[in-house]
Amino acid sequence: MNNFYRRLILYPLAPLNGDPPRLQQFLRKIGFVADKWHFQNQDYYLAGDRFFNAVMFLGCAPHINTRPSAAGELPDNFVAIKLAVKCYQSMVFYPGKPAFTLLCRFCKKDIGFPAVSNLSAMVDCPHCGQVNSLLEKNYRHQAGISNYFIEIMGIFEGEAVPSDALMTGLARESNGKWNYFYADDKAMKTWPIVSV
Numbered sequence: 001m002n003n004f005y006r007r008l009i010l011y012p013l014a015p016l017n018g019d020p021p022r023l024q025q026f027l028r029k030i031g032f033v034a035d036k037w038h039f040q041n042q043d044y045y046l047a048g049d050r051f052f053n054a055v056m057f058l059g060c061a062p063h064i065n066t067r068p069s070a071a072g073e074l075p076d077n078f079v080a081i082k083l084a085v086k087c088y089q090s091m092v093f094y095p096g097k098p099a100f101t102l103l104c105r106f107c108k109k110d111i112g113f114p115a116v117s118n119l120s121a122m123v124d125c126p127h128c129g130q131v132n133s134l135l136e137k138n139y140r141h142q143a144g145i146s147n148y149f150i151e152i153m154g155i156f157e158g159e160a161v162p163s164d165a166l167m168t169g170l171a172r173e174s175n176g177k178w179n180y181f182y183a184d185d186k187a188m189k190t191w192p193i194v195s196v
């Protein structure tokens with residue numbers, strides 16, 4: 001069961017100006033999502049019939065299940081998709097997996113993720129001394145900053161990546177590039193989603 005809360009998250013780099021329901025129509029049209037599905041007081045979508053064209057599993061992937069059992073239980077390696085109905089009012093920092101690896105914008109070395117509660121803090125790079133903002137977007141698929149997130153539930157870090165076709169389609173629909181990261185529930189207890 002626990003695995004269901006590990007997720008692959010897609011997000012636009014610039015604030016999504018469009019309308020999430022329109023984006024959801026697009027995701028349904030390309031077969032990424034199918035019907036709505038309610039589980040433990042949350043709304044999700046079941047994977048569509050072309051889900052595996054949108055999400056590419058790497059290496060020796062386990063058999064992925066896209067339908068809950070008749071009794072409503074989650075089979076092993078079950079995936080579903082969570083699509084927010086609305087955008088956040090501003091950009092938010094969504095933590096994926098601490099400890100974050102933040103790369104220095106100048107020397108590209110790892111400067112770690114300092115234990116500060118204020119994400120607008122500036123950090124001196126221990127390697128080159130240049131000042132970095134924690135809001136730089138170089139989290140190496142461990143966190144994301146955006147106003148909208150598509151969460152693909154049931155995927156371990158590095159187990160699967162979004163296909164080029166999906167990312168290109170999202171970019172075209174929203175007039176801007178998208179990126180992705182991995183998350184689990186533990187991260188969100190340490191670093192809640194915060195406005196930036």
Ligand SMILES: [Zn+2]
Binds near residue numbers: 105109127130
């Ligand atoms: Zn540096």
